[in-house]
Amino acid sequence: MQARLVETPERPGLDDRPSNGPAPAPAPVPVIDRGADERPAIRVTAATESAAPAAGEPSANDMVLSLDDVSCWYGSFRAVRDVSIAIRSREVTALIGPSGCGKSTLLRTMNRMNDLIPSYRTDGHVRFDGEDLYGPGVDPVAVRRRIGMVFQKPNPFPKSIYDNVAFGPRINGYRGNMDELVEESLRRAALWNDVKDKLKQSGMALSGGQQQRLCIARTIAVEPEVILMDEPCSALDPRSTLQIEELMAELKRTYTIVIVTHNMQQAARASDKTVFMTMGEDRAGFVVEVDDTVKIFTNPREQLTEDYISGRFG
């Protein structure tokens, strides 16, 4: 079964930076092409309203991704039901919940990776800096460069370490100094010292933890704004897991990170906000509670959340 991209005709949509222009500065400020009079309001959803933020109400501009009544369908099966959450910029947001509750599906909805599944459909709105990612004329290819993804199982390309990192910049028409970009990306992924003498060796010869950091370096190299991580440590040993978590703490100074994890300690250690999901009788996942991670793990509002984090369920 082969994946199929929903390909929309090229329009000045999400990414209006010239793809082969001069090298963009690190952590670029997104320029969104939209009509001056239709500046979309980013709704603060019920879930986030009750989040009781510590230091004042977050301004709408802090919310880089906002999901509004999002439902995810595989054919006639609804995997995720009516999710309304907002992801704040330069924070780590963790999605936790029992297996099969739709965390990964929801994550993959945030950069249109699920478009690759033929029967998949999204209802509702996913707004990225105010623009609907599923709106007409939005090209998923452009979306994915700005919202990158790191997968559960490290999936380096069967190429050299250098070519793994250079892959994204090359396909996106990067015109700057590739050696510098590769080095910078590997440094930011805390991998440079491990691999600087063997850049020509296969990325697949690295250890699992190194492979995952290579995948992170590869993702950083195309200068995304958001990095989605789908259980990035589930295939790694505790030491590599710790390294990835330290890396996330470092990366969130530049990037917004959304991470799906089954490891509750990881969510508690590494995230600022936690979204707890579970599923109903119809196996459709839904969001139970969104709050500061500290609050979720010490004093959750919902009984379901408390049962889950204390290990009585799931």
Place this chain on the structure above:
Amino acid sequence: MTAATPAADARPRFEPDLMRRKLAGTLFYGACIFAIVVLLVALLALLFEVLRQGLPWLNANFLTSPPSSRPARAGIFPALLGSLELGIMVGLMAFPVGIAAAVYLAEYASDSRVNRLLQTNIGNLAGVPSIIYGILGLGVFVRLAGLGPTVFAGALTLTLLILPIVIIASIEALKAVPGSQREGAYALGATRWQVVRRSVLPAAAPGIMTGIILAMARAVGEAAPLIVIGAFTFVTFIPNPFAGQYTVLPIQIYGWAIRPQDDFQGISAAAIIVILALILILNALALVVRARLSRHIQW
């Protein structure tokens, strides 16, 4: 329904009978050895017989002379060049068309009933007797298209013959590339063509190249379809690929092998040695290409 506890049942719950299980393994091992010995003996006997008959006739003159009615002066030069021309042309045509068809079926076409039907039928085409392709080539390329009994017409026919093999092998190679590789490329903002061109095809290249080279070895060894389309000729010159007659090694071998004289049997065996060497070289090439292309690949 009672729980079968050791106390409730006098019989032990496990009967390991290790001796019997190991004996079964030993028997199967023996059967495998027997099969491989039968195969090797048959192959070696064939090879030995060919070498015994053919080696005395094999020399530089044999490679560089045209055929002759006198075995001592006969050579395979035109047939050898005919085979080389044919092999190169078949490779040049089957390579792009086969890969493109496989990429379409494996990467672009949706996984529909039509697609699966198409792939099954391509698989069936790989099993059609080659002489049928010869009849097709005679009707379409030699007569309808007016190409005449030329190398080009033969190459087109053999391309059709090996395309199913190339396509099936390439589809298998493409399907063996894990989906996570495609996702990884898509997640970096690659278009579908970039995913195919830069991620999937390089990863599948070793398998694809192996399939193509082995299919070419098959094409170089074919005689039946070429006999039908008029390559069974007495040629003493270097064949022009697009005009005039030609012959190929398997047909030259056939032509000599059907003659009763011992000497012709000898030069027939000598020609067999040459074609075996040619196919061995192609297979070695497949190994080298595979090793080179898969340096980085270890799923």
